[in-house]
Amino acid sequence: MGLLSILRKLKSSPDQEVRILLLGLDNGGKTTLLKQLASEDISHITPTQGFNIKSVQSQGFKLNVWDIGGQRKIRPYWRNYFENTDMLIYVIDSADRKRFDETGQELAELLDEEKLSGVPVLIFANKQDLLTAAPASEIAEGLNLHTIRDRLWQIQSCSALTGEGIQEGMNWVCRSVNAKKK
Amino acid sequence: MHSSTAYFLDSIDIIDYIDRCKRLLRANTGDVKMFDYIWQHLFTPFLRFWFKWFLRHFTGKCELQRICGGYRPGAARTLRAEYSLESSKNKVLRAAVSAEEDKVEECAMAIMKEKKVSSQKDPAFKTSLQVCLMQISGYKILYGSVEELRKQPFDCENNSHETMLLRLWDLLMPSTKLESRITKQWGDIGFQGDDPKTDFRGMGMLGLTNLIFFSEKYTDVARQVLSHSGHPKLGYSYAIVGINLTEMVFSLLRSGALKPHFYNTAFQSPKMEHFHQLYCYFAYEFDKFWVEEKPESIMEFNRYREKFHEKMKGLLQQPDVSLCLTVDSKP
Numbered sequence: 001m002g003l004l005s006i007l008r009k010l011k012s013s014p015d016q017e018v019r020i021l022l023l024g025l026d027n028g029g030k031t032t033l034l035k036q037l038a039s040e041d042i043s044h045i046t047p048t049q050g051f052n053i054k055s056v057q058s059q060g061f062k063l064n065v066w067d068i069g070g071q072r073k074i075r076p077y078w079r080n081y082f083e084n085t086d087m088l089i090y091v092i093d094s095a096d097r098k099r100f101d102e103t104g105q106e107l108a109e110l111l112d113e114e115k116l117s118g119v120p121v122l123i124f125a126n127k128q129d130l131l132t133a134a135p136a137s138e139i140a141e142g143l144n145l146h147t148i149r150d151r152l153w154q155i156q157s158c159s160a161l162t163g164e165g166i167q168e169g170m171n172w173v174c175r176s177v178n179a180k181k182k
Numbered sequence: 183m184h185s186s187t188a189y190f191l192d193s194i195d196i197i198d199y200i201d202r203c204k205r206l207l208r209a210n211t212g213d214v215k216m217f218d219y220i221w222q223h224l225f226t227p228f229l230r231f232w233f234k235w236f237l238r239h240f241t242g243k244c245e246l247q248r249i250c251g252g253y254r255p256g257a258a259r260t261l262r263a264e265y266s267l268e269s270s271k272n273k274v275l276r277a278a279v280s281a282e283e284d285k286v287e288e289c290a291m292a293i294m295k296e297k298k299v300s301s302q303k304d305p306a307f308k309t310s311l312q313v314c315l316m317q318i319s320g321y322k323i324l325y326g327s328v329e330e331l332r333k334q335p336f337d338c339e340n341n342s343h344e345t346m347l348l349r350l351w352d353l354l355m356p357s358t359k360l361e362s363r364i365t366k367q368w369g370d371i372g373f374q375g376d377d378p379k380t381d382f383r384g385m386g387m388l389g390l391t392n393l394i395f396f397s398e399k400y401t402d403v404a405r406q407v408l409s410h411s412g413h414p415k416l417g418y419s420y421a422i423v424g425i426n427l428t429e430m431v432f433s434l435l436r437s438g439a440l441k442p443h444f445y446n447t448a449f450q451s452p453k454m455e456h457f458h459q460l461y462c463y464f465a466y467e468f469d470k471f472w473v474e475e476k477p478e479s480i481m482e483f484n485r486y487r488e489k490f491h492e493k494m495k496g497l498l499q500q501p502d503v504s505l506c507l508t509v510d511s512k513p
Contacts, residue, residue, distance in 0.1 A: 047425060
């Protein structure tokens with residue numbers, strides 16, 4: 001076996017693909033998060049009609065991230081994207097206290113979905129750059145996250161605007177995908 | 183004594199032609215980057231210089247004169263003048279592309295002095311050049327004001343913003359009263375939640391201003407578009423799709439892709455009104471496109487948005503492009 005064939009072998013082992021679903025209420029910051037992950041400009045974002053998808057390379061993974069619009073009208077379509085999901089990222093606007101109940105209810109419904117059973121979930125407590133943002137611990141308590149027993153879960157405070165906390169969250173994503181596949 | 187220079191190949195056309203040859207050559211050369219580098223730094227300035235020198239002596243006119251005399255007013259003329267000014271070695275000429283509106287005449291005089299153009303020999307030149315300069319610098323100024331409006335976020339504390347938002351409702355839904363400022367009714371005109379303020383996002387007040395302009399100037403058309411958006415299968419969210427289209431027109435303006443359109447349609451410098459008018463064209467045409475394409479569901483939006491975007495970019499590349507809303511006569 002020569003050097004060339006070793007090189008060829010290295011080249012031909014493609015990154016492992018991971019399907020990530022990005023969900024949450026409208027105005028939670030899903031598209032901003034997606035663009036941050038792809039290192040794109042975030043200053044001209046508009047509400048998502050339908051969905052956006054981007055592939056990002058990270059730690060030997062090819063992350064295919066699906067950002068689905070969060071408007072109530074299109075939430076019924078979320079289920080069309082559940083199949084073969086490896087990871088669920090749920091984004092919460094930590095400053096929108098009036099809708100904590102609504103977002104909690106949507107999350108609970110997602111965790112009850114058969115097609116998403118056992119899929120690890122990362123909850124981003126987003127918009128921590130705002131003074132009025134609730135801390136992640138308060139949100140975790142409000143959502144009763146500690147009662148989740150059937151999957152890996154994690155809550156991470158972040159600001160999609162400044163980028164703070166996103167890397168930590170994505171590290172957890174990669175670790176959990178690894179743990180699940182092994 | 184109309185100029186006959188139109189029959190000559192101008193240096194810009196020659197550069198155009200060479201560019202095409204270059205692309206052919208480039209495709210057959212291994213090291214593309216190196217080739218581009220050599221081309222950009224050696225051949226283009228060198229060739230351009232000699233062609234210009236030759237034509238200047240052959241026709242007795244400078245490049246700007248040949249452009250102004252040889253092309254009809256509009257994109258064909260202004261785009262060439264812009265290219266000529268921007269690639270000039272002369273500071274006065276380069277600075278002219280960003281002249282304020284009230285400095286344009288002064289600028290034109292300075293250019294004539296630099297290039298030793300006599301207004302007796304070429305009496306039409308000054309006016310033509312001024313129109314070109316108005317259009318060129320007007321585009322840049324327009325981008326500045328559009329960007330300013332975009333950066334201004336929608337603010338509930340600002341009375342005029344609130345008034346505009348309520349006016350949008352009244353224009354689109356004349357027979358339905360808004361029950362309160364925060365209400366699910368906003369969904370009926372295509373906002374996402376019960377308070378539109380979070381939907382303007384990266385487009386800020388530019389998004390709202392566009393929506394209002396469309397509903398105000400073309401009230402019937404806007405209501406007709408809104409009625410399509412309520413279709414059970416082909417329906418889409420009117421307001422947020424509108425904000426999305428604002429982003430499309432804005433990014434085309436930023437990239438310079440709207441130049442041919444504005445140079446053809448704005449008699450002098452393009453103004454905010456021209457931008458809003460173009461938005462109306464996009465809003466109306468997108469709706470038509472969407473209905474004709476019969477997408478499976480709203481989830482397909484981005485795919486069709488991209489398709490529409492490509493279609494518009496294609497139209498904008500045509501030299502005589504003029505995107506004006508013409509409403510079908512049927513009710």
